[in-house]
Amino acid sequence: MGAKQPVAIVFDTFGSVVDWRGSLIADLTAYGATRGIAADWTALVDAWRAAYHPSMERVRKNEVPWTKLDDLHRGSLDMLVEKFGIEGLTEQDLRHINLGWHRLNAWPDAVAGLTRLKWRFIIGPLSNGNLALLTKMAKHAGLPWDVVFGSDLFGHYKPDPETYLGVAKLLDVAPGELMMAAAHNGDLAHARECGLMTAFFPRTTEYGPHQKRDYAAEQDWDVVALDIEDLASQLGA
Amino acid sequence: MGAKQPVAIVFDTFGSVVDWRGSLIADLTAYGATRGIAADWTALVDAWRAAYHPSMERVRKNEVPWTKLDDLHRGSLDMLVEKFGIEGLTEQDLRHINLGWHRLNAWPDAVAGLTRLKWRFIIGPLSNGNLALLTKMAKHAGLPWDVVFGSDLFGHYKPDPETYLGVAKLLDVAPGELMMAAAHNGDLAHARECGLMTAFFPRTTEYGPHQKRDYAAEQDWDVVALDIEDLASQLGA
Numbered sequence: 001m002g003a004k005q006p007v008a009i010v011f012d013t014f015g016s017v018v019d020w021r022g023s024l025i026a027d028l029t030a031y032g033a034t035r036g037i038a039a040d041w042t043a044l045v046d047a048w049r050a051a052y053h054p055s056m057e058r059v060r061k062n063e064v065p066w067t068k069l070d071d072l073h074r075g076s077l078d079m080l081v082e083k084f085g086i087e088g089l090t091e092q093d094l095r096h097i098n099l100g101w102h103r104l105n106a107w108p109d110a111v112a113g114l115t116r117l118k119w120r121f122i123i124g125p126l127s128n129g130n131l132a133l134l135t136k137m138a139k140h141a142g143l144p145w146d147v148v149f150g151s152d153l154f155g156h157y158k159p160d161p162e163t164y165l166g167v168a169k170l171l172d173v174a175p176g177e178l179m180m181a182a183a184h185n186g187d188l189a190h191a192r193e194c195g196l197m198t199a200f201f202p203r204t205t206e207y208g209p210h211q212k213r214d215y216a217a218e219q220d221w222d223v224v225a226l227d228i229e230d231l232a233s234q235l236g237a
Numbered sequence: 238m239g240a241k242q243p244v245a246i247v248f249d250t251f252g253s254v255v256d257w258r259g260s261l262i263a264d265l266t267a268y269g270a271t272r273g274i275a276a277d278w279t280a281l282v283d284a285w286r287a288a289y290h291p292s293m294e295r296v297r298k299n300e301v302p303w304t305k306l307d308d309l310h311r312g313s314l315d316m317l318v319e320k321f322g323i324e325g326l327t328e329q330d331l332r333h334i335n336l337g338w339h340r341l342n343a344w345p346d347a348v349a350g351l352t353r354l355k356w357r358f359i360i361g362p363l364s365n366g367n368l369a370l371l372t373k374m375a376k377h378a379g380l381p382w383d384v385v386f387g388s389d390l391f392g393h394y395k396p397d398p399e400t401y402l403g404v405a406k407l408l409d410v411a412p413g414e415l416m417m418a419a420a421h422n423g424d425l426a427h428a429r430e431c432g433l434m435t436a437f438f439p440r441t442t443e444y445g446p447h448q449k450r451d452y453a454a455e456q457d458w459d460v461v462a463l464d465i466e467d468l469a470s471q472l473g474a
Contacts, residue, residue, distance in 0.1 A: 153390060170389065171369050
């Protein structure tokens, strides 16, 4: 790490800060058992996440009007419940399951690392989640954000430049004073194109046995760390 | 307090959570002494705050395009420096003085009360300050917000309904699940008109010797408290 330090650091959340797959599989498996509803919850979670990018792409390409992530998740869930032939779910069940994305748990290093970074930098999520989702996730997981940037503040999903540059504008900093931190090379590549600083740390088990990429840094990011605690150490926090 | 509890509580900040007058007078007096610049800093602070509502009214009435509060503050400061005949201020000085609004200190009960409330409720500012101002103020004063609502998220200043209802929409709660907390009866009256719950606590020294109103609750607000610690107690936090 050179002398240059960011003023603020924004984090990708799903996969980078929280373990969406492990959290949802555990949450839904327990819920299914309590409700006596049989399903392959692991397969449902993987299929649900697989629907994530295509659902946002329809918004990004203006094929559908702006739709917040909670509603995209719900649309995908309804489709998958039918496809998987899961029987017996009430509207209340479906709402509870959909809000599983608000109940994700942090990776083991995340809270400690963010707490250290918060002393020195402004920290927040920059996620495709909507503000309510991210705020409730932070309460659930104990994420000590200073400020929350949801995609609904911008009416755009990453990697649209309106998201990265929108944060810089709201924080009144130059893009080069803002660092994007993520476990996804693609997110960082788009942030760098917008002039942001970049920090990578791998999450090699994010997709469980289905992980296909992001085992290591693919560009010379400003910081390449082992995890968020290591990021804090490298930034002197 | 009846049985009904809010999901989230948003706070007016200037005067309600932070002591803008005492903080700015101390900050600018010390800065003027360091820089060897003579001025009646107390009078400047009072005049600066007096320019606050008229400057926002010009935006609210569309006489000028959307302008964030940092920039309204700077316009008023430039006008007042000339009016007061303060000599010797450089551009760097003026920027530093203008950012005095980012360096306000909390009233003595605020951090403890907010910390208690945060365990039970989502808490954030809903202020006419812009997001950068509010985020930096929170870092300075140690305000433990979950999420930050600045007027620039809405492109509207309070008491425009877009602010109160904009928070409810972003948090995905009904207006009646959201509580506005403030030391200003007027702010609460507008919040109530939008369907929000309301909490009042007085700040009888906000304007120093110039205080003219808001010594006590003027409506039957949902909670009337002594301060933010008492608000936490009354809400069971």
